Amino acid sequence: MSTAPQLVYFSTRSGNTRRFIEKLDLPAERIPFEKDASPLKVESPYILVVPSYGGGSVAGAVPKPVIHFLNDEHNRQWIRGVIAAGNTNFGTAYGIAGRIVAEKCRVPLLYRFELFGTAQDVANVRQGVTSFWPPHP
């Protein structure tokens, strides 16, 4: 039996979110960003980790592959929370992709961190995800 993913994440070629996930060292699945990749299907509850890409605005803040992933109702039913990556330089739009997804999917925005996160961010999220899990059905 394979272990269910606790985290589902997206990360572009700059790979900040991927590095954060690697440091967390928890089971995680990546939403592919290559256009020709086969779409990710998730079969169990997960927390979504998503970077913001709106450049300060709402439009375009949630990366397209994440939208496509969540448009799949099957994937969407298992989301339990969202963690946002970003940069405070974007002001009011800091971590805005997390707010948008939380609102759209009616799940809590659990945490925000910048770039690939500090050691403290890694500790907070590892501790948080571990005790948050397993979620109530």
Added chain:
Amino acid sequence: MTDMQAPAAPKLSRIDAINWNRLQDDKDLEVWNRLTSNFWLPEKVPLSNDIQSWKTLTAEEQQLTIRVFTGLTLLDTIQSSVGAPSLMPDARTPHEEAVYANITFMEAVHARSYSSIFSTLCATQDVDDAFRWSEENPTLQAKSTLILDRYYSDDPLMRKVASVFLESFLFYSGFFLPMYWSSHAKLTNTADLIRLIIRDEAVHGYYIGYKFQLAYEEATPERQAEVKDYAYGLLMELYDNEVKYTESLYDGVGLTEDVKKFLHYNANKALMNLGFEALFPDTITDVDPTIMAALAPNADENHDFFSGSGSSYVIGRAEATEDDDWAF
């Protein structure tokens, strides 16, 4: 720097017409699109609404503010006339070169916008005095020299390192002050303009840092170790100088320690833009929450649901997404 033997960078050997429909790296188009859609001019910000507020500052506070903005003007001038253009010869793609052309121009807009602040708020004589101060200030000149040495060196990786340190670290001793005034409901329109610059700098630092990482990954382990060493070394040199610069400016108003925390916080982010681990521990990066709130309203809002302080947690208010491909 000259003793450093840099491997030949993948340079564009000849000029071909740029085709934006054939990309080697999608990041080039993504960043180009973001930078062009974020384009702004200082005329867009109603700076004259700050005239009353400016008059409430003491003479010492006014002088500090003008000096800080003069220091920022110097950095943006360097970026526009030397820094961003120095990256063009090593561009990996024609589109990257075009992005640097955009950045070069935007840096000129940044440099120009401080003069808009001056002409709106300040007496000509005070501004002239500050420009003279900037030409003679040893720590301001020292940071300029530290950066320019790298820009004029023959090491393409160190040019990117210097650029990221300038844009993601050196600006922040200056950016602190308008955020501080804004947190005290002063010069709020000026702060709006500075936030536009801060946003641009995030994309610049991200993109140049990303291109740095692509080249760094191709280098031999020995070369990587050398570059990393030089990078941390340069950061420490800049940091030591920045502390002196900060003291000379902010001791009089008692803000030096607050500014230093802001420096540590941003130095870590500059390193991250290069893909390097943070240097300053969390115990000295605890920027005053009012400054963080001025930088990113809601940043102080507790989104640490995990820590049990989630009682203050709120789901973001409805965001009107314009993306039409949300199906639900």
